[in-house]
Amino acid sequence: MKVFEGLKFSRKTSIIHFLDPRTKFLVSCVIFLISLIFSELIILSILFVAQIPLILLAKIQREWSHSIRGGAFLIIIILSTNLIFGYISNNFQLTSRLLIHSIAMAFRFIIITSSFSIFFLTTSPDNLSLALEQSHIPYEFCFAFTTAVRFVPVLANEAQTIIDAQRSRGLEVEKGNFLKRVRKYIPLLIPLIVNAIRRSLELAEAMESRAFGAKKQRTNIYSLKIKKADSIIIISSLIIIFLAIYSKFNLQIPIIQIPLLPP
Amino acid sequence: MIKVENAFFTYPSGVKALEGLNLEIQDGEFIGIMGENGAGKTTLVKHFNGLLKPTNGSIYINGKNTRETTVAELSKNVGLVFQNPDHQLFCETVEEEVTFGLKNFGFAEEKIVERTDWVLNFLELERYRKSSPFILSGGERKRVALAAVLAWDPNILVLDEPTIGQDYLQKERLRQYIEQLNGQGRTVIIVTHDIEFIAECKPRIIVLSKGKIINYATAKEALTNSENLSKASIFPPQIAQLFTQIADLGLPKDVIDVYEAKVLIENLLKGGKRNEGV
Amino acid sequence: MSPAIEVRNLFYSYPGAEKHTLENINLVIERGDFVVLTGPSGCGKTTLCRCLNGLIPHFYGGKFNGTVIVDGLSVKDHPISALAQHVGFVFQNPENQLFALSVEKDIAFGLENLALPRAEIIKRVKWAMKITGVTELRENAPHELSGGQQQRVAIASVLAMNPHVMVLDEPTSFLDPMSSKQLFEVIQTLNKETRLTIILVEHRLDLLSPYAKRIIVMDEGKIIADGSPRSILSSKKVFSLGVGIPKVTRLYQLLLENGVSLDSPPISVKELERELRRRII
Numbered sequence: 083m084k085v086f087e088g089l090k091f092s093r094k095t096s097i098i099h100f101l102d103p104r105t106k107f108l109v110s111c112v113i114f115l116i117s118l119i120f121s122e123l124i125i126l127s128i129l130f131v132a133q134i135p136l137i138l139l140a141k142i143q144r145e146w147s148h149s150i151r152g153g154a155f156l157i158i159i160i161l162s163t164n165l166i167f168g169y170i171s172n173n174f175q176l177t178s179r180l181l182i183h184s185i186a187m188a189f190r191f192i193i194i195t196s197s198f199s200i201f202f203l204t205t206s207p208d209n210l211s212l213a214l215e216q217s218h219i220p221y222e223f224c225f226a227f228t229t230a231v232r233f234v235p236v237l238a239n240e241a242q243t244i245i246d247a248q249r250s251r252g253l254e255v256e257k258g259n260f261l262k263r264v265r266k267y268i269p270l271l272i273p274l275i276v277n278a279i280r281r282s283l284e285l286a287e288a289m290e291s292r293a294f295g296a297k298k299q300r301t302n303i304y305s306l307k308i309k310k311a312d313s314i315i316i317i318s319s320l321i322i323i324f325l326a327i328y329s330k331f332n333l334q335i336p337i338i339q340i341p342l343l344p345p
Numbered sequence: 346m347i348k349v350e351n352a353f354f355t356y357p358s359g360v361k362a363l364e365g366l367n368l369e370i371q372d373g374e375f376i377g378i379m380g381e382n383g384a385g386k387t388t389l390v391k392h393f394n395g396l397l398k399p400t401n402g403s404i405y406i407n408g409k410n411t412r413e414t415t416v417a418e419l420s421k422n423v424g425l426v427f428q429n430p431d432h433q434l435f436c437e438t439v440e441e442e443v444t445f446g447l448k449n450f451g452f453a454e455e456k457i458v459e460r461t462d463w464v465l466n467f468l469e470l471e472r473y474r475k476s477s478p479f480i481l482s483g484g485e486r487k488r489v490a491l492a493a494v495l496a497w498d499p500n501i502l503v504l505d506e507p508t509i510g511q512d513y514l515q516k517e518r519l520r521q522y523i524e525q526l527n528g529q530g531r532t533v534i535i536v537t538h539d540i541e542f543i544a545e546c547k548p549r550i551i552v553l554s555k556g557k558i559i560n561y562a563t564a565k566e567a568l569t570n571s572e573n574l575s576k577a578s579i580f581p582p583q584i585a586q587l588f589t590q591i592a593d594l595g596l597p598k599d600v601i602d603v604y605e606a607k608v609l610i611e612n613l614l615k616g617g618k619r620n621e622g623v
Numbered sequence: 624m625s626p627a628i629e630v631r632n633l634f635y636s637y638p639g640a641e642k643h644t645l646e647n648i649n650l651v652i653e654r655g656d657f658v659v660l661t662g663p664s665g666c667g668k669t670t671l672c673r674c675l676n677g678l679i680p681h682f683y684g685g686k687f688n689g690t691v692i693v694d695g696l697s698v699k700d701h702p703i704s705a706l707a708q709h710v711g712f713v714f715q716n717p718e719n720q721l722f723a724l725s726v727e728k729d730i731a732f733g734l735e736n737l738a739l740p741r742a743e744i745i746k747r748v749k750w751a752m753k754i755t756g757v758t759e760l761r762e763n764a765p766h767e768l769s770g771g772q773q774q775r776v777a778i779a780s781v782l783a784m785n786p787h788v789m790v791l792d793e794p795t796s797f798l799d800p801m802s803s804k805q806l807f808e809v810i811q812t813l814n815k816e817t818r819l820t821i822i823l824v825e826h827r828l829d830l831l832s833p834y835a836k837r838i839i840v841m842d843e844g845k846i847i848a849d850g851s852p853r854s855i856l857s858s859k860k861v862f863s864l865g866v867g868i869p870k871v872t873r874l875y876q877l878l879l880e881n882g883v884s885l886d887s888p889p890i891s892v893k894e895l896e897r898e899l900r901r902r903i904i
Binding site: 243244246247250251254268269272273276277280 | 394431
Binding site: 093206207208225228229231232235236281284285286287288289290291292293294295296297299300301302303304305 | 676678681682702703704705707708711712714716718719720721722723724725727728731732733734735736737738739740741744745748762764765766780781784
């Protein structure tokens with residue numbers, strides 16, 4: 083669950099929070115693309131270091147570190163599979179290139195996680211939905227998105243209550259062999275489903291009562307506007323991605339060599 | 346017996362729900378736990394069968410520390426009935442719902458039959474034995490949820506908000522069940538903010554506010570202490586309010602029962618008849 | 624001007640049900656009234672409420688016979704979204720009627736659906752927040768609010784649509800007494816200041832009866848009593864039906880049984896106190 087903690091928006095005021103969601107999304111995508119274009123550790127390190135000021139500016143160090151720690155397991159898997167398979171296919175020889183490459187792959191994952199974590203941590207789901215709406219995504223989809231975000235804590239709570247209620251009736255989910263354990267999920271799943279259906283009916287009633295779908299083109303209390311800061315960042319991002327693609331094909335990127343290992 | 350020793354509880358989110366509770370509930374007692382929304386009432390009772398363990402301090406059920414006992418083992422003694430029956434009902438028939446707990450606790454076949462018959466009869470659910478719990482009304486579902494717990498005969502019965510959404514007759518019926526169960530020697534604990542219901546049941550009362558016990562007294566004492574109740578967002582029952590207001594007429598202040606009130610006022614007015622020139 | 628609500632010979636049964644849930648309901652509610660609708664569980668009060676904003680028949684289907692006219696509109700002939708601007712509906716569970724991630728956005732939801740201009744939305748949202756006392760909570764998410772606050776937001780979000788009638792289905796079920804009282808006070812203010820017609824379903828009448836102008840009691844799909852709070856609450860028939868009458872009114876009934884009759888049945892502590900003092904001195 084800690085992984086999700088690292089994606090949960092927290093209301094703060096900072097320059098990063100103030101930026102248009104579309105700007106931030108573009109920046110995240112640019113970071114994502116560059117990290118895919120390059121597999122050199124040097125470039126990836128620069129990308130990683132470049133994110134640090136953003137995290138500090140947005141005052142999200144704590145939440146950000148949660149999401150990285152949440153991804154730690156995957157990071158280790160990526161690092162070790164790269165190492166093990168590289169080692170095997172390399173005739174059981176550990177080379178500097180292999181080690182650097184494995185580290186770079188793990189680093190790539192960290193960078194991608196980190197850039198989208200910054201995006202979600204500093205963008206309120208309401209604004210995100212608004213950005214989607216203004217990007218001409220159908221409203222039903224945007225509504226489904228915000229409703230899902232809205233009901234995550236509610237459903238998590240309900241699931242806990244159901245587990246508590248059945249444990250109080252002597253249900254011990256951890257006990258017994260695999261088949262027995264699977265059967266023990268029935269008392270949890272049925273109330274969960276029944277309540278979800280009941281809740282969705284109630285929601286539908288409330289939506290109807292609030293004129294949902296009355297007009298084809300609905301209006302919005304808020305609107306997003308691209309501000310000056312946004313334009314600057316958007317233009318810089320586009321320049322950076324252009325430069326990145328250019329240098330990929332035209333520049334030689336230095337390779338790090340680890341001492342004591344064959345290249 | 347329930348013993349709570351300096352219990353603190355903080356949710357993982359950082360919300361402090363219990364802040365240093367000390368409490369003893371003897372066998373066979375009838376207890377009402379009252380308090381504002383979010384006072385920690387449900388959190389406290391979830392400690393009684395070990396669903397939650399105190400972050401600090403200890404809780405003992407019949408001498409056993411809840412930290413060293415499983416929820417299943419504790420639940421055998423402490424039957425906890427949740428507020429919303431829909432959070433626990435899942436079987437095809439009421440009968441299966443009732444036997445679920447009995448099977449979990451490993452009762453013998455004939456014992457299961459005996460207990461099921463007893464509880465369906467006691468809570469007047471016999472005619473719904475083969476019905477699906479989902480087609481029953483809200484009040485009936487609440488009764489099935491109670492039956493499903495009462496079935497294994499826990500000696501401590503905890504009911505969380507049993508009166509929500511219930512009409513007056515349903516509450517009256519519930520009160521009669523509770524009084525019978527308590528009369529048979531079980532400890533009964535009800536969590537509620539339904540003050541008029543509590544005034545009719547007259548249990549010993551624990552007033553919780555912001556995670557602390559701010560009063561633990563008889564119904565008469567607790568329900569007539571309006572200053573104390575208001576800290577927990579509760580008003581005294583109407584009869585208590587009335588007798589606080591008319592205390593200067595020479596009547597006792599600590600009245601919560603409507604029948605007691607009737608006798609007192611009858612005497613007052615009959616004694617005062619000469620004033621009317623009758 | 625037409626009355627706020629007019630129900631004529633209404634019969635209704637849910638899809639697949641043989642029995643009528645509502646049986647021959649006839650009812651007129653004047654504009655600006657504060658009506659409490661009560662009765663034992665399963666008596667049909669929630670069903671009647673659903674008929675008032677078009678959830679029945681448009682959402683639920685079923686067999687609907689008779690006429691329901693709300694704020695001059697026949698419910699049968701208008702979609703729920705059109706009725707929503709005339710009659711607001713507040714549900715029992717606050718959790719399931721708030722959709723957005725902030726209070727302000729939630730209150731704007733209905734207005735956005737109606738495609739009102741932005742300036743108008745902002746104006747109405749501000750007004751609705753002010754009158755229900757939730758302005759400070761503007762940016763909060765629903766799960767950060769207490770039950771009482773959530774219910775006030777639900778009222779505000781319905782109010783923003785400028786209805787003339789508001790139907791509230793057991794809005795205080797999950798609230799503690801203090802929050803319930805605060806909610807009733809908000810509702811009363813709306814009723815007095817904006818002449819909003821209130822129809823409120825409730826079991827517990829002790830806190831509510833001082834606010835009501837009229838109480839309607841239902842049982843088995845029929846209206847069986849209808850009148851002033853005083854006459855309804857003191858009726859033996861209503862008590863035996865299982866309506867939770869205030870304890871002071873019950874005390875009056877018990878005294879009456881023993882031959883002690885007070886002038887008029889009290890519906891609040893204050894009234895009974897006054898009456899007793901008058902008798903003593």
